[in-house]
Amino acid sequence: MDKKLNIMLLLLALLAVISASACIGEEKSGAAKSTGSEKAGPEQALQELVVGISTDVNNWNIELFPDGDGRFVWSQVYETLVRLDPDLQLKPGLATSWETPDKGKTWVFHLREGVAFHDGTPFNADAVVFSYKENSYSRQAMLRAIDHVEALNASTVKFVLKKPMSLPFYLTHIAWPVMSPTCVDKEGKFIKPIGTGSFKFEKQVKGQEIELVRNEEYWGNKSELTKVTFKVIPEVSTRVMALETGEVDMILKVPEYDVIRLEKEQGINVYKKHTTFTDFLQFNCKKSPFDDKKVRQSIAYAVDTDQIVKTVLNGIGTPAKGRPYSPIMLYSNPGLKVYSPDPEKARALLAEAGWKDTDGDGVLDKNGKPLQVKLLVGKGEWADRHNQISQVLQAELKKVGIVLEIQTLEGGAISSLENSGDFDIILRSGYYVWGPYPKHFFIHTSMCPNSHYSNESYDKLEDEADSTIDPEKQKELYYALQDFVIEEVPAFYLVHEEKVIAASSSVRGYTISAEDPWLNLEGVYLDNKSE
Amino acid sequence: MSLNFFFHSTNSIYFLQVSLQSAFLPADKNGNEKMWKYIVKRLLLIFVVLFGVTLVTFSAMHFAPGDPAELIALARYGSDLSSEQIEAVRAMEKLESSVCIQYMKWMDQLLHLDFGKSLISGDDILTEILIRLPATIKLAFSSLCISLLIALPAGILGALHKNTFLGQACVFGSLLGVSIPNFWLGVLFIWLFSLNLGFFPSFGYGGIEHLALPALTLGTSMAAVTTRLTRASMLEALNKEYIITARAKGLDERTVILKHALKNALLPVVTFSGMQLGYLLGGAVVVETVFSWPGIGKLLVDSIFARDFSMVQGCVIFIAVLFSLSNLAVDILYAFLDPRIRYEKHN
Numbered sequence: 001m002d003k004k005l006n007i008m009l010l011l012l013a014l015l016a017v018i019s020a021s022a023c024i025g026e027e028k029s030g031a032a033k034s035t036g037s038e039k040a041g042p043e044q045a046l047q048e049l050v051v052g053i054s055t056d057v058n059n060w061n062i063e064l065f066p067d068g069d070g071r072f073v074w075s076q077v078y079e080t081l082v083r084l085d086p087d088l089q090l091k092p093g094l095a096t097s098w099e100t101p102d103k104g105k106t107w108v109f110h111l112r113e114g115v116a117f118h119d120g121t122p123f124n125a126d127a128v129v130f131s132y133k134e135n136s137y138s139r140q141a142m143l144r145a146i147d148h149v150e151a152l153n154a155s156t157v158k159f160v161l162k163k164p165m166s167l168p169f170y171l172t173h174i175a176w177p178v179m180s181p182t183c184v185d186k187e188g189k190f191i192k193p194i195g196t197g198s199f200k201f202e203k204q205v206k207g208q209e210i211e212l213v214r215n216e217e218y219w220g221n222k223s224e225l226t227k228v229t230f231k232v233i234p235e236v237s238t239r240v241m242a243l244e245t246g247e248v249d250m251i252l253k254v255p256e257y258d259v260i261r262l263e264k265e266q267g268i269n270v271y272k273k274h275t276t277f278t279d280f281l282q283f284n285c286k287k288s289p290f291d292d293k294k295v296r297q298s299i300a301y302a303v304d305t306d307q308i309v310k311t312v313l314n315g316i317g318t319p320a321k322g323r324p325y326s327p328i329m330l331y332s333n334p335g336l337k338v339y340s341p342d343p344e345k346a347r348a349l350l351a352e353a354g355w356k357d358t359d360g361d362g363v364l365d366k367n368g369k370p371l372q373v374k375l376l377v378g379k380g381e382w383a384d385r386h387n388q389i390s391q392v393l394q395a396e397l398k399k400v401g402i403v404l405e406i407q408t409l410e411g412g413a414i415s416s417l418e419n420s421g422d423f424d425i426i427l428r429s430g431y432y433v434w435g436p437y438p439k440h441f442f443i444h445t446s447m448c449p450n451s452h453y454s455n456e457s458y459d460k461l462e463d464e465a466d467s468t469i470d471p472e473k474q475k476e477l478y479y480a481l482q483d484f485v486i487e488e489v490p491a492f493y494l495v496h497e498e499k500v501i502a503a504s505s506s507v508r509g510y511t512i513s514a515e516d517p518w519l520n521l522e523g524v525y526l527d528n529k530s531e
Numbered sequence: 532m533s534l535n536f537f538f539h540s541t542n543s544i545y546f547l548q549v550s551l552q553s554a555f556l557p558a559d560k561n562g563n564e565k566m567w568k569y570i571v572k573r574l575l576l577i578f579v580v581l582f583g584v585t586l587v588t589f590s591a592m593h594f595a596p597g598d599p600a601e602l603i604a605l606a607r608y609g610s611d612l613s614s615e616q617i618e619a620v621r622a623m624e625k626l627e628s629s630v631c632i633q634y635m636k637w638m639d640q641l642l643h644l645d646f647g648k649s650l651i652s653g654d655d656i657l658t659e660i661l662i663r664l665p666a667t668i669k670l671a672f673s674s675l676c677i678s679l680l681i682a683l684p685a686g687i688l689g690a691l692h693k694n695t696f697l698g699q700a701c702v703f704g705s706l707l708g709v710s711i712p713n714f715w716l717g718v719l720f721i722w723l724f725s726l727n728l729g730f731f732p733s734f735g736y737g738g739i740e741h742l743a744l745p746a747l748t749l750g751t752s753m754a755a756v757t758t759r760l761t762r763a764s765m766l767e768a769l770n771k772e773y774i775i776t777a778r779a780k781g782l783d784e785r786t787v788i789l790k791h792a793l794k795n796a797l798l799p800v801v802t803f804s805g806m807q808l809g810y811l812l813g814g815a816v817v818v819e820t821v822f823s824w825p826g827i828g829k830l831l832v833d834s835i836f837a838r839d840f841s842m843v844q845g846c847v848i849f850i851a852v853l854f855s856l857s858n859l860a861v862d863i864l865y866a867f868l869d870p871r872i873r874y875e876k877h878n
Contacts, residue, residue, distance in 0.1 A: 231734070
């Protein structure tokens with residue numbers, strides 16, 4: 001018996017030692033980063049901002065796509081040739097001016113002089129050529145139309161395109177910024193992020209935090225903040241509470257249901273602004289029942305987008321009523337004839353398309369088949385929002401006799417169903433959106449891999465709009481496209497999103513930008529007296 | 532899907548082990564020598580189990596919906612893909628050869644302890660896992676300790692005072708514990724201890740103050756089940772004849788309960804706690820997410836969402852190894868504790 005007890009004690013001791021050693025091992029890495037929790041007191045004078053984000057930066061390399069909240073951090077370290085102000089107006093970034101001698105086929109950018117990367121490497125035409133090299137993410141993705149990029153001299157770069165396009169709008173996108181050629185070693189292996197932004201990369205603890213320090217040699221207005229720490233807090237309620245306890249100074253992506261409460265709370269400011277994103281229902285127009293325009297239109301009449309904003313989004317965002325572009329976007333037509341909910345009209349359209357309730361069970365049918373459609377909802381960034389919206393949709397469509405079956409799936413499963421065409425509707429947000437530029441219409445062309453709509457006149461109109469650079473002509477074409485979408489309904493647009501950021505009242509000078517994902521820290525400073 | 536699959540796979544490992552275990556029970560005269568043989572056999576069995584795990588993991592990842600090359604390309608380049616890009620990824624990641632050949636190549640790597648590189652970040656998978664390991668170990672052991680500290684006294688009290696208010700309170704408390712979901716309890720603890728009382732930080736990783744809330748959340752929810760188990764086996768032990776004998780011998784109540792009843796009642800509790808430890812070492816996904824605790828579970832979930840197949844495979848294999856090892860430890864401990872197992876054949 002004693003022997004057994006001894007063995008047990010020994011094992012317990014062993015466990016204790018293992019866990020203790022694990023703890024000790026951690027102390028070293030833990031000690032250096034104690035800024036977040038001790039922010040009251042003299043440290044505040046150091047101007048160190050702590051921001052809570054939901055996902056870590058999984059990539060810093062121009063060859064890959066920075067997903068999730070990574071781009072909020074990228075926007076502090078890296079810069080683009082052309083910038084946007086908080087209201088999405090184009091302004092000079094690393095390029096001071098640009099011109100196109102041949103209506104958008106080639107673009108010449110004059111670069112800002114006297115700018116250096118964080119490691120002292122001079123910013124020049126070579127860096128731009130490096131950043132838009134063949135295997136860069138941008139040229140693998142949306143900028144495939146670039147034929148080549150050449151340096152005319154140290155401060156002038158020429159982009160030669162395969163077809164005309166409004167390149168400056170595209171070049172505002174933070175996912176394809178200018179990086180220093182010294183980011184990679186001789187073999188082309190990525191070493192560390194080196195940009196020209198107002199903050200330098202200091203260190204990253206995987207899954208926990210990213211530390212940036214002020215770029216003392218910044219070419220523009222030097223930040224008041226000496227340091228910005230991004231803390232990764234995936235759970236949204238934890239993020240909100242971390243702001244309330246003061247462990248972080250600012251949080252991004254505040255959930256709609258917390259806004260009213262936070263607005264009332266002392267010491268917390270809530271910032272809201274319309275972004276370029278709009279939630280929409282994308283129809284599979286190649287398959288019954290949505291191959292029939294009347295059925296798509298009936299959905300537009302059946303869904304009350306006002307209700308969505310009021311009931312599930314607590315009044316945050318604007319009902320889109322079918323309008324494809326958020327009002328803040330370029331060429332968004334304020335006079336567009338949008339849909340207003342009209343269940344009678346919806347039922348009439350469905351009847352015209354042959355869908356009638358013949359067996360009296362409350363569900364419409366045609367040739368003995370009930371009108372049952374499948375809606376795909378993703379599990380990604382927009383999951384919370386989309387789940388709630390889809391439930392409202394289900395209830396609204398039931399009223400006109402349509403059974404909506406909601407399938408919540410992981411991204412991979414959605415893309416495979418999308419490929420096979422085995423779906424009726426997908427709920428989406430923000431595809432092909434950057435800056436104010438209305439590229440989004442690309443998704444309904446037959447050239448787009450995500451498209452399930454094919455209409456030659458639409459394709460032609462979209463292609464023409466994208467390759468025209470004359471603003472007047474462009475406006476006309478995009479207005480025509482908006483009318484087209486309202487009439488044809490390849491997708492029904494639900495809600496123009498509003499982004500919500502909350503910060504402690506000690507954070508001063510913050511201007512929320514309509515650009516998303518983008519965090520504008522220009523002019524921000526900390527005032528600890530207010531606490 | 533992958534997450535479900537993971538739980539099923541670890542479960543099946545356990546059952547496989549249990550069923551195989553009966554064939555290899557330690558037997559004997561010469562206790563020590565037999566014990567070592569037993570341990571070695573069990574270790575060898577782990578390899579068989581792990582082989583099964585690799586097979587299941589690999590096929591689950593490869594037969595999941597979606598073309599792997601396309602999914603990787605999606606994760607890397609976003610939604611706007613050309614078919615050339617997908618083909619380029621297929622060539623780059625060597626996905627064009629047949630599934631069997633890919634599996635063999637992967638096994639070859641694994642046997643050289645090379646878990647491969649992440650498809651997204653290009654980081655070495657084993658290094659990534661080992662970075663997360665201390666956080667996982669810390670959380671697993673501390674929550675197990677908390678759980679036992681609550682469950683043992685509560686279970687014993689519940690059994691000894693089964694018909695009183697105190698006993699009923701223990702039962703009710705554990706019922707409550709089983710019913711409360713982890714994520715809710717975690718958020719509640721943050722609200723109470725961080726926001727209102729200001730005792731602990733609400734999230735993050737670092738010293739003991741960061742560990743307190745996640746360990747408490749996991750510990751209390753685990754304690755619920757352990758309490759019920761302790762109480763049940765304690766009640767059973769107290770009804771045994773040897774307890775009457777002990778009492779008849781004139782031993783004092785304290786000795787009867789602690790030495791005779793508890794010792795026997797603890798056997799199932801040890802087994803169960805060992806299994807719990809196995810699960811914990813596999814990462815407590817929910818609690819790690821709520822408290823942004825950088826453990827293995829969170830790594831696994833993040834990689835599932837990022838469609839990082841190689842990372843998911845690496846994590847599952849690693850978790851399976853930990854789970855098998857902790858089960859082995861329990862079985863050995865069990866053999867030490869329970870004389871019936873050691874002397875079964877002899878008698």
